[in-house]
Amino acid sequence: MKNDISIVLSGEAGQGIKTVELLIIRALKNSGYNVFSTTELMSRVRGGNNTTEIRVSNKKVQAFVDRIDILIVLSKNAISRIENRLIKDSIIIGQNSVIEEKYKNGGYKIKDVDMGSLAKEVGGIIYSNAIVYGLIAGIFNIDLNLIKEYITNHFSTKGKIIIENNISAVIKGYEKGNELNLEIQIKKDDKAKNQIILSGTESIGIGALAGGCDFITAYPMSPSTGVIHFLAKHSEEYGVVVEQAEDEISAINMIQGAWYAGARAMTTTSGGGFALMEEGISNAAITEVPIVIHLAQRPAPSTGLPTRTEQGDLNLALYAGHGEFPRIIFAPGNFTDGICLTQKAFNLADKYQVPVIILTDQFYIDSYQSIKSIDFSDFEVENYITKTDKDYKRYKITEDGISPRGIPMHGDGFVRFDSHEHDESGFITEDFDIRKKMVDKRLKKLESYSKESIDAEIIGSKNYKTLIVGWGSTYGVIKEVIQELNDDDLAFAYFKQVYPLPNNTKEILSKAKKLIIIENNATSQFGQLIKRYTGMEFTKRILKYNGMPFSIEEIIEKLNGIK
Amino acid sequence: MKTNFDFDNIPETSWCPGCGNFAILKVLKEALDELNIDPQKLVISAGIGQAAKISQYINSNCFNGLHGRALPVATGIKTSNPDLVVVAEGGDGDMYGEGGNHFIHAIRRNIDIINIVHNNMVYGLTLGQASPTSRKGSKTTLQLDGVFLESFNPIAVAISLNASFVARAFSGDMKQLKKILKEAVNHKGYALVDVFHPCVSFNKINTFKWFKDNTYYVDESYDNTDKMAALEKAFETDKFPLGIIYKNGKNKTFSENLKAYKNDKRPLYQREVNPEEVEKLLSF
Numbered sequence: 001m002k003n004d005i006s007i008v009l010s011g012e013a014g015q016g017i018k019t020v021e022l023l024i025i026r027a028l029k030n031s032g033y034n035v036f037s038t039t040e041l042m043s044r045v046r047g048g049n050n051t052t053e054i055r056v057s058n059k060k061v062q063a064f065v066d067r068i069d070i071l072i073v074l075s076k077n078a079i080s081r082i083e084n085r086l087i088k089d090s091i092i093i094g095q096n097s098v099i100e101e102k103y104k105n106g107g108y109k110i111k112d113v114d115m116g117s118l119a120k121e122v123g124g125i126i127y128s129n130a131i132v133y134g135l136i137a138g139i140f141n142i143d144l145n146l147i148k149e150y151i152t153n154h155f156s157t158k159g160k161i162i163i164e165n166n167i168s169a170v171i172k173g174y175e176k177g178n179e180l181n182l183e184i185q186i187k188k189d190d191k192a193k194n195q196i197i198l199s200g201t202e203s204i205g206i207g208a209l210a211g212g213c214d215f216i217t218a219y220p221m222s223p224s225t226g227v228i229h230f231l232a233k234h235s236e237e238y239g240v241v242v243e244q245a246e247d248e249i250s251a252i253n254m255i256q257g258a259w260y261a262g263a264r265a266m267t268t269t270s271g272g273g274f275a276l277m278e279e280g281i282s283n284a285a286i287t288e289v290p291i292v293i294h295l296a297q298r299p300a301p302s303t304g305l306p307t308r309t310e311q312g313d314l315n316l317a318l319y320a321g322h323g324e325f326p327r328i329i330f331a332p333g334n335f336t337d338g339i340c341l342t343q344k345a346f347n348l349a350d351k352y353q354v355p356v357i358i359l360t361d362q363f364y365i366d367s368y369q370s371i372k373s374i375d376f377s378d379f380e381v382e383n384y385i386t387k388t389d390k391d392y393k394r395y396k397i398t399e400d401g402i403s404p405r406g407i408p409m410h411g412d413g414f415v416r417f418d419s420h421e422h423d424e425s426g427f428i429t430e431d432f433d434i435r436k437k438m439v440d441k442r443l444k445k446l447e448s449y450s451k452e453s454i455d456a457e458i459i460g461s462k463n464y465k466t467l468i469v470g471w472g473s474t475y476g477v478i479k480e481v482i483q484e485l486n487d488d489d490l491a492f493a494y495f496k497q498v499y500p501l502p503n504n505t506k507e508i509l510s511k512a513k514k515l516i517i518i519e520n521n522a523t524s525q526f527g528q529l530i531k532r533y534t535g536m537e538f539t540k541r542i543l544k545y546n547g548m549p550f551s552i553e554e555i556i557e558k559l560n561g562i563k
Numbered sequence: 564m565k566t567n568f569d570f571d572n573i574p575e576t577s578w579c580p581g582c583g584n585f586a587i588l589k590v591l592k593e594a595l596d597e598l599n600i601d602p603q604k605l606v607i608s609a610g611i612g613q614a615a616k617i618s619q620y621i622n623s624n625c626f627n628g629l630h631g632r633a634l635p636v637a638t639g640i641k642t643s644n645p646d647l648v649v650v651a652e653g654g655d656g657d658m659y660g661e662g663g664n665h666f667i668h669a670i671r672r673n674i675d676i677i678n679i680v681h682n683n684m685v686y687g688l689t690l691g692q693a694s695p696t697s698r699k700g701s702k703t704t705l706q707l708d709g710v711f712l713e714s715f716n717p718i719a720v721a722i723s724l725n726a727s728f729v730a731r732a733f734s735g736d737m738k739q740l741k742k743i744l745k746e747a748v749n750h751k752g753y754a755l756v757d758v759f760h761p762c763v764s765f766n767k768i769n770t771f772k773w774f775k776d777n778t779y780y781v782d783e784s785y786d787n788t789d790k791m792a793a794l795e796k797a798f799e800t801d802k803f804p805l806g807i808i809y810k811n812g813k814n815k816t817f818s819e820n821l822k823a824y825k826n827d828k829r830p831l832y833q834r835e836v837n838p839e840e841v842e843k844l845l846s847f
Contacts, residue, residue, distance in 0.1 A: 196845045206844050212836040214823065215643060234844070236822040239834060241642055245635070246668035253632040257608065257639025260626050261647065262832025265639065283629050343838070373845065379838035407832060408606055408624040408640075408647055418627045419611070427574075428619055428627075 003186050004057040006065050007136065010082060011074030014046040016129035021052050023150050024136050025368050028056055029197045031142045032188030036061040036476075038367040040548065041307040043222075049081050056140070058187040062334065062369045062476030066551040070139070070182070072132060073098050074115070091182065093135070113176050122169045130169035137170070138177020140184055147174065195370035200360060203335035204294055205230030207342025208266055209238050212381035213292070215258040215265035217243040217251045219273055222306050223362040224296035227268040248273035252280030256289045260417060262385060262407040264346050266292040271300045271313045274320065281355050282321030285442065287417040288395070288403065290349035290356075294342070297361040299547050308547030309363035311472055311520040317357045318499055318529065324439070326446035328352070329499040330454075331359040333475020336371045337496050338364070341454075347382040352445045353405055359498065361520065363549040364473035388413030393424040397437055401444030446500060454497040455504045464491035467512035468559075469538070471495040471526050474518050474550060481555045498526060506534045516540045516562065520549065566596035568605075570622045577616055583734035583760020583771075587681060588617050590737050591650075594744040605648045608637035610662065613688045614654035614681035631661025634669040637676050638817070644830035645818045648748065649676040656686050659695040659715050666717070670724040670753055675816040677747045678755045680717065681734075683762040684769045691765035701768055717757050719797035722790065722809045727752030729793070729809040733774055734760035739805065746807060752816050759803070781806040 009017050018039070025035045036055045042048035053068075055061045068085045073094030079086075080100070086092075086108060092099060095114040104110055113135065119127040130151060137147045151166050198206070204227050208216070218228045232242045241263070245251035248269055255265035269277065274295050284291045295317055299310040317329050328348055332338040338360070345356040388406035392413025396403045403424075406415045416426030421438060423429045458464075460482040466489055470478045475494050482492045493508050495501075509515060509530070517527040517538040522545040527538050542558045544550055569592065578584045595605065602623040609618035611630035618625040628636050637651035651658075651669075658666055658680045669678065684701070686692040691704035695715035702709045721729045728750045732740040740758065747754035759778065761771045781804050786792060793809035818824055827834060 198845065202844075206841060209844070210838040210841045212838070214831045214834070214836070215639070217639075236825055238841070239823045239827055239831070241821055241823040241831070243638075243642075243672075246664050249632065250635040250638075250665055250668065253628065253635035254639040256628065257626065257636035257641075258643045258831075259639075260636070261606075261640040261643035262830060263639070263643035264831075265643075279629060280632070283632075287626070287628065374842070376839045376842035381836045381838060385832065407644075409603055409644065409830075410832065412603070414602070414622065415624045416627075417625065419629055420627065426625075428616075 004055065004061065005069045005184065005186065006067055007054045007056065007070040007072065008051050008068045008082065009054070009072045009074060009132065010049065010051045010078035012047050013042065013044050013050050015074055017050060017052050017074070019154070020129045020133045021054065021368070023133050023154060025054060026197055027137055027142050027147055027150055028140060029195065029370055030146065030193055031140065032190055032193050033140070033186060034058065034060050034189060034192045034370060035197065036063070036367065036369045038064050038363065038549070043306040049078055051082060056186060058189055060370070061480065063480045064363070064477065064549045064551050066553045072135070074128070074132070079103055093180070111180055115173070118172045118176070119169060122172065123165045127165055127169035130166045131173035134170035134173025135177040138174035139180060139182050141178070144171070144174060192370060194373070196373055197368055197370045198335055199226070199368050200335060200338060200364040200366065201226030201230060203332070203338030204268070204342050204358065204360065207339040208346070209234065209240070210339065210376060210379050211343040211346030212264045213266050213346060214239055215241040215255065215263040216267065217245045217254045217265070218268045219245050219248045219251055221270045221273045223298055223365045224268040224270045224273070224294060226365060227294055248276040249280060252277035252291070253283070255291055256280065256284055256287065259289050259291065260407065260415070262410070264350065266294065268294040268296070270296050270298050271316060272302070274313065274316060278320045279322070282323055282325070283419050284355050285321060285323065285325035286419055286421070288353040288405070288442065289417060290353050292345045292349050292356050292358070294358045294360065296365050297359065299545070305547040307362065309361045309473070309520060309549050310545060310547065311361055311474070312522070312525070312545070314359065314498060314525040314529070317359055325442055326449070327355045327357060327499065328449060328497070329357045329359055330496060331472035331498045332364070332496055333470070333472050333494055334371070335369060336374060339374060341496060343379050348449070350382065350384045352402060352449050354445055359472055361473050369476070385410065387411040388415065394426040395422060395424045395438065395441070397424060397441055400448040401441045402448065450500055450503065453500060453503050455502045456508060457494045457496070458491050458508060459494055460491035461488045462491070463488065464512060465489040466514040466516065467509065468492045469495065469515065469517045469526070469530070470519070471498050474520060477550045477552055477555055478518060480552055481559070484552070485556070485559070495526070498529070501530065501533050505530065506536070509534060509536050514539050516542065516559070518542045518550065518555065520544055564593065566592045567602050568592040568595055568621050568623055574620055576620055578613060579764050581763040582613070583683060583762070584614060584617065584681060586734040586737055586740070587679070587758055587760060588620055590741045591617070591679070591744060592621060594741045594748065598745055598748055600648055600748070604646065605650070606640055608633045608640060608649060608651045610653040610657040611688070612654040612657045615652065615657055617652055631657055632665065633657065634662055634665040634678065638669060638672065638674050641674055641676050642818055642821070644832065645675070645824070646830055650679060651676050652679045653681070654687070655680060655682040655684065655694045655696045659717055663695070667720070667724060670721055670726045670755070672817040673727055673752050673814050675752055675818065676754070678753065679744070680755070680757045681760055682757050683760050683766055685762050685766040687762050687765055698769070704765070716797060717755065718808055719794060721755050722793050722797055725811060725814070726755055726809065727811045727814055728754035728807070730755065730807045731757045731759065731803065731805050733778055733805055734758055735771055735775055739780065743807060750812070752812065752814060778803045778805050780804070781808065
């Protein structure tokens with residue numbers, strides 16, 4: 001078989017596909033394969049049809065492919081929804097009775113493996129996912145000891161019998177996988193072993209801790225909630241206050257109280273929750289209290305598609321809150337940037353006293369990929385809290401717009417924050433002259449930040465004639481396509497800072513004869529933003545808004561003929 | 564009497580002459596002063612409304628934020644630095660209307676703050692509409708035929724949520740108000756002080772005299788640790804009982820329950836953060 005294989009697990013919610021995914025991607029990675037996995041779910045706790053795609057390759061992979069090389073069927077009605085992703089050589093593995101006749105006669109290679117019965121032999125249907133884990137490991141001929149070790153660790157708290165039964169199940173699955181003799185010959189890559197595999201959620205959580213985050217509060221909302229769960233797990237070790245808020249309005253206000261008293265606080269939410277936070281964001285702007293918000297996008301309006309993906313909330317983040325004030329918006333496209341930008345978000349929020357928003361989406365958050373290790377000694381938790389003196393003025397007019405921020409009990413002054421327009425000391429004012437000065441002071445902070453703005457990155461040919469623009473989670477798919485096409489005329493401009501627009505925006509766009517924008521939304525919100533600030537228009541827009549991420553095949557097909 | 568919480572130059576307030584807020588401001592400053600609270604350690608978290616403006620007139624730290632949101636802000640402040648004395652203050656519309664959900668959950672958290680609610684049964688700053696505590700039948704500038712909604716009962720709600728300190732006072736009796744406020748400040752855990760006070764401009768029904776005639780103090784025989792007795796008191800609305808209606812000092816405060824304070828009692832801002840210690844989380 002080829003050097004890049006996509007395995008898809010298709011079953012119902014509640015079958016434990018997630019466990020299989022977590023165990024097998026780590027085993028594959030530590031055996032020297034490059035892996036990437038992504039899940040698409042229906043919004044339900046039981047039943048329906050969910051699929052997880054695991055890509056195994058000899059080179060770095062970080063995107064979704066339509067093509068299914070190996071389909072593992074775990075329940076009835078698990079094929080029809082994805083049948084158009086099957087190809088001539090697709091292998092379908094599953095119990096005979098759950099594979100419908102039309103697929104048996106469809107020219108695919110059918111492998112009858114009765115995972116349910118194997119599980120029952122071990123002790124019950126509950127061991128099905130251990131069978132599947134063993135099966136994939138067997139197909140790839142991974143060291144059995146490694147496989148056993150991972151499942152033992154995974155169930156370490158469940159008692160001896162459960163562990164032993166799981167190991168028996170793994171061995172049964174493993175033998176079956178071996179027997180299938182699928183002749184996988186993906187070249188192993190020793191470098192892959194040294195990489196780290198993590199999820200998008202973990203990238204944000206780790207970045208936050210590295211940024212000194214010591215306070216998180218949020219109201220649960222898919223797909224953003226994983227971040228507060230992650231910090232809750234590490235709350236004691238890193239001294240993080242973790243609180244489930246009664247609503248998003250409480251969350252956005254609570255983090256302001258926290259920053260006010262000296263914490264480094266964040267909240268995590270999705271579009272609907274973020275919409276509820278808008279008034280709070282505006283309050284942070286006038287009181288000049290730093291805030292960090294993680295906004296994991298999902299298709300809207302309103303409830304939309306709760307478990308699916310979209311880049312539809314850029315405008316929401318860009319214009320959230322009444323009034324005119326600065327903000328910074330990052331959109332990491334890979335997990336290294338996810339860690340580094342989230343880390344930086346806390347320093348920038350502290351330094352400029354503005355809202356910093358990290359925009360991700362369901363595809364980013366729920367995917368797993370390998371990254372090179374990061375040297376954390378390069379990170380610094382920059383602390384801009386000032387010790388106050390008796391005459392401290394919270395909103396002192398300064399050249400760069402930044403007024404030194406004091407906190408209560410640290411110095412001799414009083415720290416007075418006010419949501420009304422205020423004078424330098426923080427008292428309500430209706431003086432027209434002061435009002436104008438305060439607006440100017442606040443807006444000035446964006447200009448000051450622009451000096452350290454993060455440039456867009458060029459990936460691909462330096463002498464490009466056609467430039468593809470993308471932001472956030474489309475990074476992986478566009479990058480893989482650029483590498484595959486290997487075209488001297490083609491490059492990809494990756495924007496990880498979407499607001500303010502990076503300083504090199506106009507320069508890199510001007511060099512191209514043809515501009516293409518790719519966005520996971522319906523109206524090309526980023527394209528419109530670029531047009532508004534640079535006057536430059538895109539000749540072609542490739543947009544997707546059905547709730548799914550772009551696949552590699554899709555981008556290649558759409559680019560054909562328009563390059 | 565000049566307190567530590569007075570400014571050198573007394574600021575002009577935006578309250579109407581005769582407003583009950585004056586008494587609350589005066590008594591609060593005196594109570595804090597007599598308890599030797601260091602103004603550096605005090606933070607007033609206030610919302611929006613005539614009552615919430617009180618934060619402008621106290622010489623200490625303040626966060627004068629959004630309408631209805633004083634409690635989440637106060638929660639963030641107190642939790643990040645438990646050494647601070649945090650007062651969340653505003654009117655009945657601010658705390659029980661716009662901020663109603665936060666009122667419920669601040670009590671459930673047992674966040675160690677003093678929650679002072681100026682309750683005049685009417686909206687002042689927006690010129691005379693009904694408030695959640697307006698009594699049935701009250702005619703207002705908006706409820707022209709009289710309020711027909713049930714009146715919100717903050718005392719009963721707080722007790723039913725097992726609030727750790729629930730009191731009601733009247734601005735017209737500064738001596739008792741001060742005594743109650745002092746107990747609230749000294750209390751560990753969430754403390755609600757609902758303060759009746761007249762709105763001279765917009766509430767012609769619940770006047771100074773009306774409050775005087777329609778309230779009474781619980782006497783010394785009353786056991787304010789008896790929850791069911793407290794609930795019964797809370798439902799007395801012909802004549803409203805004043806004093807400390809319910810007290811429950813047994814529960815841990817919010818901060819005491821948090822893992823972030825398990826091994827380290829210092830406020831968050833005093834802790835060193837080393838990003839290198841996070842690197843181990845990237846272990847797979």
